[in-house]
Amino acid sequence: EITIIRDIIEVKAVKNKVMGKNNNLGYIRITTFNVNTEPELKEVLNEFKKDSNIQGIILDLRNNPGGLLDSAIEVASKFVVEGPIVHIKDRDGIVATIESRGNKYPQWPLFVLVNKGSASASEIVAGAVQDSGRGKLLGERTFG
Known part of the structure; x- marks a missing residue:
């Protein structure tokens, strides 16, 4: 007999790491825009803010199909x-x-990294960054 226990599997919307030759780049991957995205991003940015070595951010929106407008x-x-x-x-x-x-x-x-899998809310974020002159978009044309 085998007993199976059900559990909730949490999938984080935001993943991050510090990278670069001198560990001075903050890499942030957003996989979806849901109610957890902003709080998770805030936590990551607070970590990066404490790390005085961070000198730039790579925001990866590749293959992110989008999600909630308010989250974007x-x-x-x-x-x-x-x-x-x-x-x-x-x-x-x-x-x-x-x-x-x-x-x-x-x-x-x-x-900001984008590709043909970047859609909806991803395009809103990428477009806002580009239109404001706040950052550079790198990659391929987005879905829309």
């Missing part, structure tokens, strides 16, 4: 200090601009 806005706001994050047009053609919610993190040089 929160994530983009961690990197884009001010200005628009996204413009939303409703069915009546009325456009609303969602502005950055600001942040308290150092403005490290930022590189």
Whole structure:
């Protein structure tokens, strides 16, 4: 007889590591935009903030299919200090601009990795970074 015990498997939305020749690059991989993404990212950025050796950030959005709009806005706001994050047009053609919610993190040089698997919320974050001039996008054309 075998007893199987059910358990909840937590899949983190944000993974990170310190890399580079001098351990001075913070690498952040976001796999999805859900309710846990912003708190997980905040925790990582706080770790990087404590590490005075960090001199740049690589934000990896490759093969991230997207997720929640509010999560994308929160994530983009961690990197884009001010200005628009996204413009939303409703069915009546009325456009609303969602502005950055600001942040308290150092403005490290930022590189965002994207590919054809980067869609939806990933494109919002990448677009906000690019349009604000806050960082460089590297990789392939995104899904949309």
